Amino acid sequence: xxxxxxxxxxxxxxxxxxxxxxxxxxxxxxxxxxxxxxxxxxxxxxxxxxxxxxxxxxxxxxxxxxxxxxxxxxxxxxxxxxxxxxxxxxxxxxxxxxxxxxxxxxxxxxxxxxxxxxxxxxxxxxxxxxxxxxxxxxxxxxxxxxxxxxxxxxxxxxx
Numbered sequence: 001x002x003x004x005x006x007x008x009x010x011x012x013x014x015x016x017x018x019x020x021x022x023x024x025x026x027x028x029x030x031x032x033x034x035x036x037x038x039x040x041x042x043x044x045x046x047x048x049x050x051x052x053x054x055x056x057x058x059x060x061x062x063x064x065x066x067x068x069x070x071x072x073x074x075x076x077x078x079x080x081x082x083x084x085x086x087x088x089x090x091x092x093x094x095x096x097x098x099x100x101x102x103x104x105x106x107x108x109x110x111x112x113x114x115x116x117x118x119x120x121x122x123x124x125x126x127x128x129x130x131x132x133x134x135x136x137x138x139x140x141x142x143x144x145x146x147x148x149x150x151x152x153x154x155x156x157x158x159x
Contacts (some may be wrong), residue, residue, distance in 0.1 A: 004121045008056035010106055011099065015052035022048045022098050026091055035087045039078070047074060048095055051132075059124045064131070071132045075139025080147070085140050089133055096129040 011018070023045050026032045035044075050070075058067055078088045103121075 004059070004124075005056075007103060007107065007121055008059055011055055011102070012053055014102065015049055018052045018098060018102060019045050019049035022091075022095050025094050025098065029090070029094070031090050032087050032094075035083050035091060038081045038083050044091070051095060052099070055128070058128055059121070067128070067131055068135050071135030072139035072142070075136035075141075076143035078136070079140040079143035085137060088136055088140060092129060092133050092136060096125070099125065 023041055026035060026044060027041075057063065075088065078085075
């Protein structure tokens, strides 16, 4: 648990630089052409910063409802901006991959028991990003079905 806590604090401390890195990757990706044109850079930077800055709250507290609501809103917003769902998913994947690279670079395991802590964190991160993709997709679909949702955020429909 100590390793998890240390890594979360490290991520949160570097959240601004991590968000800037994702923004740069999105700007340079051929897979995010519509995203680049339709989503203001400040919007993307703020959303990614929030993910990194508050990651510990989900990883340690596992507030599924908060995660659901946040990503339903993100999916709905991207639908209202007419960003293709594939690009929404790709940006979430870039956000995860960016974090993996940071963890690999910054993580120094001094004791064998720390390996288990890192494995636990990696599993929690996978769960977080899997759920983020799912809820963003649901929010997107709901907004497409009812465009008013894209303006106000997705409903809290249980899935």
